[in-house]
Amino acid sequence: xxxxxxxxxxxxxxxxxxxxxxxxxxxxxxxxxxxxxxxxxxxxxxxxxxxxxxxxxxxxxxxxxxxxxxxxxxxxxxxxxxxxxxxxxxxxxxxxxxxxxxxxxxxxxxxxxxxxxxxxxxxxxxxxxxxxxxxxxxxxxxxxxxxxxxxxxxxxxxxxxxxxxxxxxxxxxxxxxxxxxxxxxxxxxxxxxxxxxxxxxxxxxxxxxxxxxxxxxxxxxxxxxxxxxxxxxxxxxxxxxxxxxxxxxxxxxxxxxxxxxxxxxxxxxxxxxxxxxxxxxxxxxxxxxxxxxxxxxxxxxxxxxxxxxxxxxxxxxxxxxxxxxxxxxxxxxxxxxxxxxxxxxxxxxxxxxxxxxxxxxxxxxxxxxxxxxxxxxxxxxxxxxxxxxxxxxxxxxxxxxxxxxxxxxxxxxxxxxxxxxxxx
Amino acid sequence: xxxxxxxxxxxxxxxxxxxxxxxxxxxxxxxxxxxxxxxxxxxxxxxxxxxxxxxxxxxxxxxxxxxxxxxxxxxxxxxxxxxxxxxxxxxxxxxxxxxxxxxxxxxxxxxxxxxxxxxxxxxxxxxxxxxxxxxxxxxxxxxxxxxxxxxxxxxxxxxxxxxxxxxxxxxxxxxxxxxxxxxxxxxxxxxxxxxxxxxxxxxxxxxxxxxxxxxxxxxxxxxxxxxxxxxxxxxxxxxxxxxxxxxxxxxxxxxxxxxxxxxxxxxxxxxxxxxxxxxxxxxxxxxxxxxxxxxxxxxxxxxxxxxxxxxxxxxxxxxxxxxxxxxxxxxxxxxxxxxxxxxxxxxxxxxxxxxxxxxxxxxxxxxxxxxxxxxxxxxxxxxxxxxxxxxxxxxxxxxxxxxxxxxxxxxxxxxxxxxxxxxx
Numbered sequence: 001x002x003x004x005x006x007x008x009x010x011x012x013x014x015x016x017x018x019x020x021x022x023x024x025x026x027x028x029x030x031x032x033x034x035x036x037x038x039x040x041x042x043x044x045x046x047x048x049x050x051x052x053x054x055x056x057x058x059x060x061x062x063x064x065x066x067x068x069x070x071x072x073x074x075x076x077x078x079x080x081x082x083x084x085x086x087x088x089x090x091x092x093x094x095x096x097x098x099x100x101x102x103x104x105x106x107x108x109x110x111x112x113x114x115x116x117x118x119x120x121x122x123x124x125x126x127x128x129x130x131x132x133x134x135x136x137x138x139x140x141x142x143x144x145x146x147x148x149x150x151x152x153x154x155x156x157x158x159x160x161x162x163x164x165x166x167x168x169x170x171x172x173x174x175x176x177x178x179x180x181x182x183x184x185x186x187x188x189x190x191x192x193x194x195x196x197x198x199x200x201x202x203x204x205x206x207x208x209x210x211x212x213x214x215x216x217x218x219x220x221x222x223x224x225x226x227x228x229x230x231x232x233x234x235x236x237x238x239x240x241x242x243x244x245x246x247x248x249x250x251x252x253x254x255x256x257x258x259x260x261x262x263x264x265x266x267x268x269x270x271x272x273x274x275x276x277x278x279x280x281x282x283x284x285x286x287x288x289x290x291x292x293x294x295x296x297x298x299x300x301x302x303x304x305x306x307x308x309x310x311x312x313x314x315x316x317x318x319x320x321x322x323x324x325x326x327x328x329x330x331x332x333x334x335x336x337x338x339x340x341x342x343x344x345x346x347x348x349x350x351x352x353x354x355x356x357x358x359x360x361x362x363x364x365x366x367x368x369x370x371x372x373x374x375x376x377x378x379x380x381x382x383x384x385x386x387x388x389x390x391x392x393x394x395x396x397x398x399x400x401x402x403x404x405x406x407x408x409x410x411x412x413x414x415x416x417x418x419x420x421x422x423x424x
Numbered sequence: 425x426x427x428x429x430x431x432x433x434x435x436x437x438x439x440x441x442x443x444x445x446x447x448x449x450x451x452x453x454x455x456x457x458x459x460x461x462x463x464x465x466x467x468x469x470x471x472x473x474x475x476x477x478x479x480x481x482x483x484x485x486x487x488x489x490x491x492x493x494x495x496x497x498x499x500x501x502x503x504x505x506x507x508x509x510x511x512x513x514x515x516x517x518x519x520x521x522x523x524x525x526x527x528x529x530x531x532x533x534x535x536x537x538x539x540x541x542x543x544x545x546x547x548x549x550x551x552x553x554x555x556x557x558x559x560x561x562x563x564x565x566x567x568x569x570x571x572x573x574x575x576x577x578x579x580x581x582x583x584x585x586x587x588x589x590x591x592x593x594x595x596x597x598x599x600x601x602x603x604x605x606x607x608x609x610x611x612x613x614x615x616x617x618x619x620x621x622x623x624x625x626x627x628x629x630x631x632x633x634x635x636x637x638x639x640x641x642x643x644x645x646x647x648x649x650x651x652x653x654x655x656x657x658x659x660x661x662x663x664x665x666x667x668x669x670x671x672x673x674x675x676x677x678x679x680x681x682x683x684x685x686x687x688x689x690x691x692x693x694x695x696x697x698x699x700x701x702x703x704x705x706x707x708x709x710x711x712x713x714x715x716x717x718x719x720x721x722x723x724x725x726x727x728x729x730x731x732x733x734x735x736x737x738x739x740x741x742x743x744x745x746x747x748x749x750x751x752x753x754x755x756x757x758x759x760x761x762x763x764x765x766x767x768x769x770x771x772x773x774x775x776x777x778x779x780x781x782x783x784x785x786x787x788x789x790x791x792x793x794x795x796x797x798x799x800x801x802x803x804x805x806x807x808x809x810x811x812x813x814x815x816x817x818x819x820x821x822x823x824x825x826x827x828x829x830x831x832x833x834x835x836x837x838x839x840x841x842x843x844x845x846x847x848x
Binding site: 143271303306313 | 450453454458557558559562563566567569570571692693694695698712713714715716717718719720721724726727729730731733734737738740741
């Protein structure tokens with residue numbers, strides 16, 4: 001659907017939950033002056049009383065919204081794959097623009113849906129799906145007009161960053177920090193998606209798809225979560241001037257790139273290190289303009305609703321740009337390096353102090369796999385053990401070193417391996 | 425001029441210098457897919473050979489561009505007040521959209537030009553006028569859909585930040601650092617506009633106008649520059665864990681606000697403290713979403729040109745929003761606090777060590793004006809002298825304290841007074 005001239009853009013809203021309620025509130029308050037009009041709302045439970053929906057707006061089913069020919073744009077806030085996926089497909093088929101906050105949908109089906117949108121001359125927007133409060137998709141797309149993203153590092157999940165901040169700052173255990181995150185409303189009843197790193201991987205997949213112009217499946221991204229971190233890991237990080245953050249990273253390499261999500265050491269006095277509590281941050285390094293950093297709260301009802309409204313008022317500009325993105329989208333899927341081949345500098349924490357393990361024994365494990373030691377120190381703090389920093393090497397090599405250390409005589413615990421951010 | 429349907433938006437370019445050349449380059453490379461077409465270029469010197477301009481594009485005078493009825497949008501890259509102001513006025517009068525990178529023009533005449541644009545149904549955009557590479561105007565406008573900016577702190581001038589970084593990091597004098605900035609291409613032959621803080625004040629005036637919806641004249645902003653800082657000032661800042669940055673700040677207070685530009689102490693390990701070299705940074709604190717930080721290079725040919733292109737492809741969305749901004753713009757001019765009434769915590773550096781001045785004498789100067797001392801220390805570093813940190817008080821009061829200290833028996837130098845950022 002092309003530019004709507006001389007009348008308001010009519011919006012069909014799918015889902016009237018927390019964010020949907022925020023969108024309704026903004027449309028009531030500002031819709032008229034922004035050229036937007038709420039035409040219809042689809043809800044799951046039609047018996048529920050919803051005083052926020054104006055009485056003149058029909059409330060019904062998804063099909064009723066999709067079948068209404070007067071509707072220009074559909075806002076999908078159902079979440080999850082179905083029925084959201086079918087609804088978005090149908091909306092685009094009938095040439096309605098779509099705005100969604102659904103990261104799973106965009107991460108898994110973004111390539112297909114963008115192609116469909118372009119075939120039908122419709123726009124597909126999803127600013128609210130990544131770092132709700134930061135217009136990171138707009139920023140990357142604007143930058144892509146002339147530039148090329150070489151590296152991207154992000155803290156994309158507020159829940160895990162809240163937990164890690166509590167662990168690092170207060171010495172909380174993972175379990176206590178998780179309980180605190182729940183009490184503060186930052187963690188779901190089932191936090192698995194967040195703490196496993198999979199939520200972050202979905203968001204990273206969306207950003208990688210954007211910066212490379214080629215679909216990136218979340219499953220192609222190596223992921224590790226924060227569930228296994230213990231207080232001693234945070235103390236070890238602190239000893240080397242760092243903090244542990246759940247970092248989503250993409251580094252371009254030739255035609256492909258490396259993308260992964262992992263607990264990573266970043267310098268305490270770096271922008272990412274200073275990103276605490278429920279904040280998100282995205283660091284983007286481009287070929288021409290160098291690096292940029294954007295830091296702010298990642299989620300919340302009104303910020304997310306505001307991102308949706310912003311997508312709605314920039315649909316026409318987006319339609320132009322997406323044609324270009326789509327033509328790149330037909331290129332083959334991205335060649336992401338296998339997780340074993342990922343190189344970094346690493347911290348190995350050997351949690352046991354064992355007089356039978358002089359530096360020479362641990363050093364031999366590194367030497368056996370051709371990995372250089374850059375720093376070696378026995379921590380004076382109880383329970384931390386020995387900290388070894390390696391030179392740059394592959395994940396495969398450092399894992400082999402860790403396995404050899406675990407086989408030393410008397411070892412009962414497996415060493416902890418953590419990546420270090422390039423500048424750490 | 426409203427949405428351009430079914431054909432390319434025709435662009436008239438005023439000025440083909442550094443940024444103008446970048447705009448031409450981007451239009452040649454990407455214009456077609458973005459729905460933009462270079463229609464005419466106006467240059468000062470028509471005899472100069474300009475191979476970057478496609479041969480089919482007429483090159484002529486400003487009047488020829490303005491008189492061309494086929495042109496939808498005018499890009500003003502002349503700079504300065506005249507003839508830029510008259511050209512922009514005429515363009516808006518004849519209902520052409522205008523995109524400009526001219527900070528002086530927007531700072532001084534933004535209110536009038538916005539009203540004119542709205543009367544004629546045209547859009548006026550100026551993303552490239554502030555922090556070229558960071559889409560800060562877009563970010564603030566998007567946030568204003570539902571939120572309210574309470575405080576804004578920014579490093580908005582790359583030249584001065586480059587100079588201050590050299591002074592702080594390398595111990596350079598102001599003069600040496602300025603020479604280095606010139607050699608690196610970051611300073612003009614006449615750097616007065618930058619180092620006096622006036623360039624920053626123009627940009628701040630634009631941002632304050634945006635966040636308050638009311639015109640803010642640059643002349644209403646209290647400004648002090650960086651020309652008078654000496655190496656000992658940077659050492660004093662370092663002793664209290666801070667760095668000196670040229671900070672533009674706005675703090676909302678009731679119906680008005682406080683806006684100023686001054687060398688200010690920020691914590692070394694804060695986002696603004698970590699903003700080094702020619703980088704810009706803007707910290708925005710909103711009522712609902714809390715604070716955000718955006719950090720990146722402030723200027724450059726392609727980033728600035730890209731901001732212009734971005735303004736061009738979002739003209740329709742901007743037109744809707746500017747109606748709202750304009751209605752607020754008719755409110756009375758902002759009540760900015762007089763510079764004397766500005767409160768902050770302060771650092772006073774008494775550059776002389778004088779045995780005739782025990783803490784009691786300096787303390788008495790503070791007490792006489794009701795200003796509390798929070799920290800007092802004699803620096804062990806040569807030439808730094810005594811550092812005193814005050815509790816929050818007005819600029820007027822701290823200046824009176826400084827004047828009293830300067831009158832102490834044997835004093836030859838005037839104490840240096842520096843504001844501290846709220847979180848320092």
